[in-house]
Amino acid sequence: MNRLNKLQKDKAEQFKAITGANDKNTLHCLAAGQWVVEAAIEVFYTSAFPESSSTASTSGPRLDAAALEQLYQRYRDPNSDQILAEGVGQFCSDLNVDPEDVIMLVISWHFRAATMCEYSKQEFVDGMKSLGCDSIAALTAKLPSLRAELRSEGKFKEIYDYAYKFSCEKGQKCVQLDTALAVWRLLFAGRQWPLLDDWCEFLVKHHNRAISRDTWLQLLDFTKQIKPDMSNFDGDGMSAWPYLIDEFVEYIREKPKDTEMVDLTGD
Amino acid sequence: MNDRRPIELEAGWRSMQDGINKLKRLLEGEPEEQFDAEKYMHLYTTIYNMCTQKPPHDYSEQLYSRYRDAFSAYIQEKVLPALRETRGELLLRALVHRWENHKVMVRWLSRFFNYLDRYYISRHSLNTLKDVGLIRFKEEVYKELCGRARDAILELIRQERDGEQIDRTLLKNVLAIFIEVGMGTMEAYEKDFEEALLESTASYYKRKAAAWIQEDSCPDYMLKAEDCLKQEEERVVNYLHVDSKAKLLNKAEEELLANNETELLEKEHSGCSVLLRDDKKQDLARMYRLFQRIPKGLEPVADMFKKHVESEGMRLVKEVTEAANAKKDKDSGKPTKDSGSSHEQQYVREVIELHDKYLQYVNDCFANSSLFHKALKEAFESFCNKTVANSSSAELMANFCDNLLKKGGAEKLSDEEIEETLDKVVKLLAYISDKDLFSEFYRKKLSRRLLWERSASDDHERSILARLKQQCGAQFTSKMEGMVTDLQLAREKQQTFEDWKKGQAKQLDIDLSVTVLTTGFWPTYKSVDLALPKEMAEGVEQFKAFYEATTKHRKLTWIYPLGSVTMKAVFNAKPIELVISTFQAAMLMLFNEEEKLSWTEIKERLNMPEEDVTRMLHSLACAKYKLLLKEPAGKTIAKTDSFKANWNFTDRMRRIKIPTPPIDDKKKVVEDVEKDRRIAIDAAIVRTMKSRKVLPHQQLTIEVVNQLQRMFQPDFRLIKKRIEDLIQREYLARDEENPNIFKYLA
Incomplete structure (x- = not known):
């Protein structure tokens, strides 16, 4: 050093x-x-580093199971053995985090939570353990590093992938459009994809149906590989992009350019 | 012999020189006796002796060179001076003459010196006596004069090309010199003559073509070009060496055809498209003959042919669309006739005629060449898949077939003519990519013909199915064949039912005939749970009993909308026999019991769908025969109307048929086809992936298109949507590394 x-x-x-x-x-x-x-x-x-963060390196066995149990009881729904929307809200406010903050998605991912706004006891307790935290204070301290995970492409992809399953309503295979739009806005907020607004607008105008998992996953590749002006998009019908993305590209290409609009109104 | 004195060189040569001089005089045509055997023997023996003497008196070497010099001396002294004085044709004549002489001289001299050939020459591997003689001519005469001779020949050829008579034998003989001096090779002919010939040919025709292309029409130009090429071929036969044929024609073709092709074909008032327009079949045949000679020469012609046929086709499409629109404006509001308007019938007929016409062109003008068959195919594919008067060609063709096959549709045509027309329609089907759509419309029409006994001839029905089967495969016609067979079986079943009925205690008040069909073969019909009049309901029950008694594991679904009824209606004036649909009959029979019924009451009593209630009421109260009276009176049916039987109805006929307005089921057919396509694409994808396991998107798409294009041309986007749907349903997954690759999930 x-x-x-x-x-x-x-x-x-x-x-x-x-x-x-x-x-x-x-x-x-x-x-x-x-x-x-x-x-x-x-x-x-x-890289596969052993859990070596300063807070967690040796904390595995030292976690206070009783404290965790107590914490769980704090959030648990009075009527069933799991944490429901209210408990999650409390959890957020204890962490001093907006429930709409993307960090909650990262935490849920670590908890392997199956559904939005719900943690089972196992998800919560095992999740906290895997993060090496047994208190709100410990988790709060860890938030910056969790936030940083979003900046890693590999982690982001996993979180992105997870977000789809997480956003599915129970018993549904597809994510409803409004949910998908909200989660996309959350995820892409820190990534500067200039077409995000266009994409959302396009879906509302021309699709207005649930989003398939395939489209969800392929969109991330699309945002990474295709330039915002679509100049490297091969639209001869032989590329394997989902048809919704094909149609989006067509929509963007046919759309009158914003700059021209500005010029016209500027006169 | 040993003591004989050797002949000295000069002494011996003197006697040889005598012989040579005599030969020269003979050649020059001076008075001289021919060689007789004695003189010849003497000369030969002299050489023999001089060559067989012991050294130093062996004069072989000296004699060999003097033999050669004897030619040179003659050439320098007599031949060249004479030739040098001549020009043009005279030069050629002289040259031929001198060459003949020279060959005679070689023949004689080589005989005199013959012994040299036998021993001295073969032992020293020298040129034979004959070759030495020829080489002298080549070296001393040919080399000097071949250029002038060539120019003279080319000049004569030019004269002949310009139409003058020339001495062809002379040319043949002169050119023989060029060939013979090559002594077995074609080198001299090619280098000293042929090259220049080709060059002059090219420049000659370049000049001619440049003038003709300006002055002449395309047909005239082609006539001239064809004539020129014919002449060049004859030229080869007449006096050129056969090896020159291909090269010479190549040059001429290049200048006359290849270099001017575009300009010629596109001539404004006489080019290819004008010839096609004006049906100039002879000129077109000539065009084919000419341009097939040059590489890729036919492609532009085929292309223009394609464009022409396509535009003719598009003209038909436009005409019928305009006619149909005009008609629609005129008849707006009236329901359209079921089998398409006469314009559309006419359109199919015209397309057939167009095809006949241009197929004839391909045969007659274009030598049945595959290139032109392809052009014809592409042209038809292009316009046959356009939308015609808001319909697809597939639908119009199915309607056209229906008109041919139904009763009264083609009365004017003989059986042979019908067969022939059917054959042609089926052939046109090859150009339609939506074969599945044709199939669906065809089945719809076929079902009508079969169920309402409107088919004019069983033979024709079977014959078109056989043709369709041959063209599109057994799968294509299996359902249609099933329908035809079904009807036959249904008739037999009906007979069994009649027999069975006789053994039953309860006899029906009506005659009931039931046609049992196999669900999968027929178009889908909606089954309506109609509240039948008692008399009919009993019949249905009885048939059910019969069917269950005679058949196992089958379920009957009753399609009442397809039924028809003949009933006697007793009106105040006279009874009239009515031929009507089951729906209409059920509706009329309500009025046996009630005097007046409202729209809603009718609907509820019959349990009939709303749109059918309105349709049927319209046919009974607002159409030609008003069996029901509507309150309030009017031309349309409202849900608030009420109805009474028109007991005062009468007509001059004893039997009347009341048609039901046809429902426009076009949209449904199209929807059915789209659904079938989705299923077919899914099946093709799964089938392909099941066998290939892993496949990139592009290959999968191509594979699917290949599998399906016999039936229809699948849209890339649709395939993509189906793939995504299959991913969703977990038949497929994208490869983790490369999202362009799909995996089959077993």
Whole structure:
């Protein structure tokens, strides 16, 4: 650590703050990521490091099961053995987090929660254990590192994938359009996909039905691979993009350009 | 012999020189006696002796070179001076003459010196005496004069091309020199003559073509070009070497045809499209003959043919669409006739005629070539799949067949003509990509013909099915064949029913005839649980009893809307026999008991769907025969109307038929076809993936199209939607690494 220059030290501190990694892993990841913090984070989450974050490295056995049980009881629904919407709301306010915050999606992902706004006892307790937390304070402290997971492409893909199942209403195979739109807005908020508004508008205008899992998954690839001007989109009908994406591209291409509209009104 | 004195070289040569001089005089045509055997023997023996003497008196080598020099001397002294003075045709004549002489000289001299060939030459591997003689001519005469001779020949050829008479034998003989001096190879002919010939041919025709293309119409140009090519072929036969044929024609074709093809074919008032328009079959045949000679020469012609046929087809499409629209405006409001308007019938007939006409063209003008068959096919495919007067060609063709096959549809045609027309329609079907749509419409029409006994001839029905089967496969016609068979079986069953009835205690008040059909073969009909009049309901019950007694594991569904009834109605004036549908009959029979019924009462008593109530009431109260009286009176049916029987109804006929307005089931047919397509695509995808397990999107799409295009042309997007649907249903999944690849989930 001492041999690093000022800039590197700053980066290492930043990295540690985000991931909670120890010095050794921090150096390793930063070196592998060529001292770009984002890249290093990617390395950190994609490599199989032993749970080495400073808070969790040795905390496995030391978790206080009684405290966890107590915590669960705090949120549990009075009428059934699980946490329902009300309990989740309390959980959010204890964490000082907006229920609409994307971080709740990340937490639910760690909890392996099957349904939105619900945690079973097992999901909650095992989830907390896997995060190495037995108190609200510990979880609050961990929030920055959880938030950082969204910046790792690999993790994001998993979370994105999970978000679909999570958003399905019970007994349904597809996600309802309004839910899908809300979750997309949540997920893409930090990713700057310039076509997000167009996509949502297109779906409301021309589709107005549930979203299939295939479309959901392929959209992420689409946002990554296809330039916002669609110039590298091969629309000869032989590409394998879902038809909804084909139609979206067509919709965008046929849509009068916003800039022209501005020019016209500007006169 | 040993003591004989050897012949000295000069002494011996003197006597040889005598012989040679005599030969020269003979060649020059001066008075001289021919060689007799004695003189010849003397000369031969001299050489023999001079070559067989012991060294140093063996003069073989010297004699060999003097033999050669004897030719040179003659050439320099006599031949060249004479030739150098001549020009043009005279030069050619002289050359031929000199060449003949030279060959005679070689023949004689080589005989005199013959012994050299035997021993000295073969031992030293030298040129034979004959070759030495020929080489002298080639080196000294040919080399000097071949250029001038060539120019003279080319000039004569030009004259002949321009229509003058020339001495062809002369040319043949001169060109023989070019060939013979090659001494077994064609090198001299090719280099010294042929190259220049080809060049002059090219420039000659380039000049001609440039003038003709400006001055002449396309047919005239082609006449001239064809004539030129014919002449060039004759030229080869007449005096050129056969090896020149292909090269010469190539040059001429290149200049006359290839280099001017576009300009010629596109000539404004006489080009290919004009010839097609004006049916100039002879000129078109000529065009084919000419342009098949050059590589890819026919492609532009075929392309223009295709465009022409296509535009003719599009003209028909446009005409019928306009006619239909005009008619629609005129008849707006009136229900359309079921089998399509006469315009649409006419359209199919015209398409058939168009096809006949241009198929004839392909046969007569274009030598039945596959290129033109393809062009014809593509042209028809292009316009036959356009929407015609808001219908598809598939539908119009099915209607057309119906008109041919139903009673009264084609009375004017003989059996043979009907057969022939059916054959042609089926052939046209090859151009239709929506074969499934045709099939669906055809079945709809077929079912009507069969169920209402409107088919004119069983033979024709079977014959078109056989043709369809041959063209589109057994799968295509299996349902239709099933329908025809069903009807036959139903008749037999009806007979059994009649016999069975006689043994029953309870006899019906009505005659009942039931046609039992197999569900899968027939179009889907809606089954309405109509409240039948008592008399009919009893019949149904009895038939059910019969059917259950004679058949096992079958379920009967009654399709009342397809039924028809003949009943006697006793009106105040006279009884009239009514031929009506089951629905109409049930409706009329209500009025045996009630004097007046409202729309709602009728609907509830009969348990009939709303739209049918209105339709039937309209046919009985607002159409030609007003068996019911409507309150308030009017031309349309409202749900608030009420009805009474018109007991005062009468008509001059004893038997009347009351048609029910046809329902427009076109939309339903199209929907059915779309549903079937989805199922067919799903099946094709699953079938393919089941055998291939893993396949990229593109290949899967191609595979599916290949499997289905015999029936219809599947849309790429539709295939994509079906794939996604199958992913949703977990038959398929995308590969994790490459989303363009699908996996089959067993």
